[in-house]
Amino acid sequence: MRADARKNRDHLLAVAGAVITEQGADASMRDIARRADVGLATLLRHLPTREALFEALLRTSFDELTATAGELETSSSPDDALVSWLRAFVACAHNYRGVVALMMAAIEDTQSALHSSCVAMRAAGTRLLVRAQAEGTARTDIDGTDLYALAGALAWLNDQPASAPRADHVFHVVVSAILTSAGNGDAERAA
Structure with a gap:
């Protein structure tokens, strides 16, 4: 160009x-x-198209979030890494109000310009979840799809003016539901 x-x-x-x-x-x-x-x-x-606009705006942020997961895998405990990634996901999605719906749709739509970035981002979060599960600090009855949905829900909550004041509290509730009791103290320190 x-x-x-x-x-x-x-x-x-x-x-x-x-x-x-x-x-x-x-x-x-x-x-x-x-x-x-x-x-x-x-x-x-x-x-x-609107989707091309969002792909251009979001790809860099999504790719950075994927890279952040890779860095967290090697630099943090499994539960701290998972909590830090969730917080980064919510912040990334919150940068553009209303983008959560696009992200959630793009993960299923192979024709979407955002699809590959969203798939890579979900895979990165899944690796962090699996690592925490293997360490015994995260529930084993959830998978990467569940984690992505929970992260999307947390990001959506931040976009709602009436709920925004409680978003941090709800974040901690969700984190404590993901992490086992062995990891909950670490989750509060990381969050």
Whole structure:
């Protein structure tokens, strides 16, 4: 990609990120174009669909979350790693209000531009869960799909203005439900 085209795309993504953070995942493409001071056709030339926009915005964050899981695997105890990853997942999803629904749909839709990033992110969380289960600090009756759903639910809760004040409390409740009693003290320190 030419340098000027890359600069234009980066500008569009920066503006889109700000608009979506402000208005949520349903923000108007027209509004994004207007705030970027370009025509809608220019926006659509760079980012032809809403999904392409979200894929461009989120792929880097999702890939970083996957990398974070890898780092946590080698640098933290299994339960601390799992709790830290869950907290990072919730923070990542919370950056763009309303993105949780897209993430949850993309994991099942192989045609989605977000599918591979979401699958990699779920696999990373699954590895952390399996490691904690093997260590005896996490329940063995849940799997990576359950963990991804719980993480999505926690992220969704943060997006709800009425529930946001209780989100941290609910996070701790969910963590204590995932970790066995052997890991609960560690979970509170990590959270």
